[in-house]
Amino acid sequence: MTSLGPRQLLFVACVAALVRIGWAVQLGADEGPVGVMSRHLLGDERAYDSQARDFAAGGPQRERAFYQEPLYPWVLGRVYALAPPPPVSGDPNVIPMAGVHRAVIVAQHGLGVLLCVLVAMLGARCLGRAEGLGAGLLAAVSGPLVFHEAMLLKASAGLVVFTLVLLLWHRLLGQTRPRLSDAGVLGVVLGLGVLLRGNVYLLGGLVGASLLLRRRPAVSAAVALAFGALAAVLPATLHNIERGDRVLTTYQAGTNLALGQPDVDDPRRGVYYEPLRAARGDARYEEADAIALAEAGAGRPLASHEVSAWWTGEWWRRVTDRPGVAVQRTAWKLAHLFHGKEPGDVKDWPFFRGKVFWLASALCDFRFIGPLALLGLLLLPWRGASSWVLRGGVLSVALTLGLFYVMGRYRLTAAPCLWILAAGGVALIARRLTTPGATGRKVALVVVTVAALLAGRLPLLPDPLTGEMDVEHSAWVNYATIEIQSARDAPAAEAAGHRDRAVTAARRAVGQAPLFIAAWKTLIAALDLSLANLPPRSEEAGIEAWRLLVVTESLRTGAELADPQSAPPEALYRRWRELRALPSRPGTEAFVGPALAFACARIAQDLRSEDDGELAVELLDRSLAFDPDEPLAFVQRGGFLRRLGRLEDAEASFRQALDAGVDSVELHNNFGNLLLQAGRPAEALAAFTRASALATDNPVVLRNLERARQALGR
Numbered sequence: 001m002t003s004l005g006p007r008q009l010l011f012v013a014c015v016a017a018l019v020r021i022g023w024a025v026q027l028g029a030d031e032g033p034v035g036v037m038s039r040h041l042l043g044d045e046r047a048y049d050s051q052a053r054d055f056a057a058g059g060p061q062r063e064r065a066f067y068q069e070p071l072y073p074w075v076l077g078r079v080y081a082l083a084p085p086p087p088v089s090g091d092p093n094v095i096p097m098a099g100v101h102r103a104v105i106v107a108q109h110g111l112g113v114l115l116c117v118l119v120a121m122l123g124a125r126c127l128g129r130a131e132g133l134g135a136g137l138l139a140a141v142s143g144p145l146v147f148h149e150a151m152l153l154k155a156s157a158g159l160v161v162f163t164l165v166l167l168l169w170h171r172l173l174g175q176t177r178p179r180l181s182d183a184g185v186l187g188v189v190l191g192l193g194v195l196l197r198g199n200v201y202l203l204g205g206l207v208g209a210s211l212l213l214r215r216r217p218a219v220s221a222a223v224a225l226a227f228g229a230l231a232a233v234l235p236a237t238l239h240n241i242e243r244g245d246r247v248l249t250t251y252q253a254g255t256n257l258a259l260g261q262p263d264v265d266d267p268r269r270g271v272y273y274e275p276l277r278a279a280r281g282d283a284r285y286e287e288a289d290a291i292a293l294a295e296a297g298a299g300r301p302l303a304s305h306e307v308s309a310w311w312t313g314e315w316w317r318r319v320t321d322r323p324g325v326a327v328q329r330t331a332w333k334l335a336h337l338f339h340g341k342e343p344g345d346v347k348d349w350p351f352f353r354g355k356v357f358w359l360a361s362a363l364c365d366f367r368f369i370g371p372l373a374l375l376g377l378l379l380l381p382w383r384g385a386s387s388w389v390l391r392g393g394v395l396s397v398a399l400t401l402g403l404f405y406v407m408g409r410y411r412l413t414a415a416p417c418l419w420i421l422a423a424g425g426v427a428l429i430a431r432r433l434t435t436p437g438a439t440g441r442k443v444a445l446v447v448v449t450v451a452a453l454l455a456g457r458l459p460l461l462p463d464p465l466t467g468e469m470d471v472e473h474s475a476w477v478n479y480a481t482i483e484i485q486s487a488r489d490a491p492a493a494e495a496a497g498h499r500d501r502a503v504t505a506a507r508r509a510v511g512q513a514p515l516f517i518a519a520w521k522t523l524i525a526a527l528d529l530s531l532a533n534l535p536p537r538s539e540e541a542g543i544e545a546w547r548l549l550v551v552t553e554s555l556r557t558g559a560e561l562a563d564p565q566s567a568p569p570e571a572l573y574r575r576w577r578e579l580r581a582l583p584s585r586p587g588t589e590a591f592v593g594p595a596l597a598f599a600c601a602r603i604a605q606d607l608r609s610e611d612d613g614e615l616a617v618e619l620l621d622r623s624l625a626f627d628p629d630e631p632l633a634f635v636q637r638g639g640f641l642r643r644l645g646r647l648e649d650a651e652a653s654f655r656q657a658l659d660a661g662v663d664s665v666e667l668h669n670n671f672g673n674l675l676l677q678a679g680r681p682a683e684a685l686a687a688f689t690r691a692s693a694l695a696t697d698n699p700v701v702l703r704n705l706e707r708a709r710q711a712l713g714r
Helices: 006-028 033-038 044-056 071-082 099-126 129-140 143-149 155-173 180-194 200-212 219-242 253-259 283-298 304-321 323-335 349-353 366-379 385-403 408-412 415-434 439-455 473-489 492-512 517-528 538-557 569-580 588-605 610-626 631-643 647-659 665-677 681-694 699-711
Strands: none
Touching: 006 033, 006 099, 006 129, 006 143, 033 349, 033 473, 044 071, 044 283, 071 099, 071 155, 099 129, 099 143, 099 155, 099 385, 099 415, 129 415, 143 155, 143 349, 143 408, 155 180, 155 200, 155 385, 155 408, 155 415, 180 200, 180 219, 200 219, 200 385, 253 304, 283 304, 304 323, 323 385, 366 385, 366 415, 366 439, 385 408, 385 415, 415 439, 473 492, 473 517, 492 517, 517 538, 517 588, 538 569, 538 588, 588 610, 588 631, 610 631, 631 647, 631 665, 647 665, 665 681, 665 699, 681 699
């Protein structure tokens, strides 16, 4: 078995460490959008932070089985128990990176250095010293790898465990009679991998198959492997059983299957992640939406395993209803495994790459590595332990992408195998080209290699929201969100600058992706921002709300939409009336409902005149039709109905808000006015009394309180 010497491994480690130090210095000095985003937790980072705080507080505060793999937030929770992060304040979507978070990032960079060494060791054992050293150096200078290590994500830990599994697997396959102790250790590591990433289930299946398909099947070793894996996942299983759920580790798989095959004809939809409901792509919402939609579809409450089973059934229905579309989607997803395109995420590698130019070369990402790895996959020997390990590792990730959807960090799991296969492919091509004779084969090999490298740089798949190849709308939305919270926290003299940057970033996201609902909502939030010395830009926000309404109605109906950004308000109203009358496409109302409800309620908020009363009620009725659990819409609706003289309907609306737990000055004051108008001063007095308790110095409430007392003759 070939291995690298200590000096070679130390060289790989030193290169990897220097690259990561340079990354930290470069981003630490950047004051632009990239630097600002690198200093905040976003997306899944916030979810892991929240879960870790729960673990640090004594345990997961869950009534159900685990939805996401629990090992990473559990370890993070142990760190938080020793060095607590600051409490979350302000917008929970914006969490500044604290010292304890930075310590975790440093540790993850350390895991990244270890990963580079493990890749070099695995490459040397599978293919040879030169290939191992080359693979280790490719890992050391990988931009996407360093980028994911610098976030509060499980990518670095997951990759280390994944590569360790491959090393132990290769060792086990090299034994004439696999030792039970080695098989048990490999099983434990596989189990830990499952608690980090669910797709390790697939890798575990391949490991077990390799033991059972030997000339002399190693049944005892396979049993030891299974027992080791089950022992590692047992704590998670017991947690789930205690909550009445028959779930081994997590129940997210069914949802992920359905997300990868959405209920539409466009084959591009489902290749990349799209939330179950528009503008609710945050990990905090996905589980709640998955449960709510599954229970609505089943017509009854569901246990966690039933939720996953329901979504699995949805996935199968979508595949069988549109088999051709499903095949196209799966082919596109598998192509991403070897292509240079970096799939988008909450923080995008292309968005960051421009600020760290020395990690932006084709050898630092997948533009050359992917095609060269594909050549290695096809040309390297197909027999022996190395073939099982390298191709099995790639296959387990390919199956994950094909079944679910593509994200940069999901594709990254295959990187250790891809780096080794790429180094092996280059070495093999070099040997064949330098071997005497066979000129025709050499020419063919050069042509195939050049074609593969060019294919890795060709456009692969336009974004389904924009039709463009490379957009960064998610990154700009998240930068805008950070700037909104920064405006709230900043001194008065700086608040306007932060809000202006938020508006500019949100408009940029809208310009890139007019169908991206989160961009519109963030733009409206930025324009609506109101502080002590910073009045809101309400008129602009109202116009953008009309544009959002037209966009959501077009998504609901499937109707084509001209550029909504340039349309005047009158045209937006006419277009909404046209779309309002069209039927919904199957499955779209659940997706756009919350965003459509938000847009209707926001437009109604600006309608003040008596002539607009009927339109306001219509908008609020439509809002409540799509989001009946929004109590503030009942408050707005009751106010408009009272002004229209529909007192019984208004009272019913106010009481629905009260039943939902709304306890605001606006509600009690408006309800008091209605009761006074209806000749019920005693009830009105009680409502005004509650309003005055909430706002003791409000002159309007005090005046109404006095009116109620006078009506009672007090």
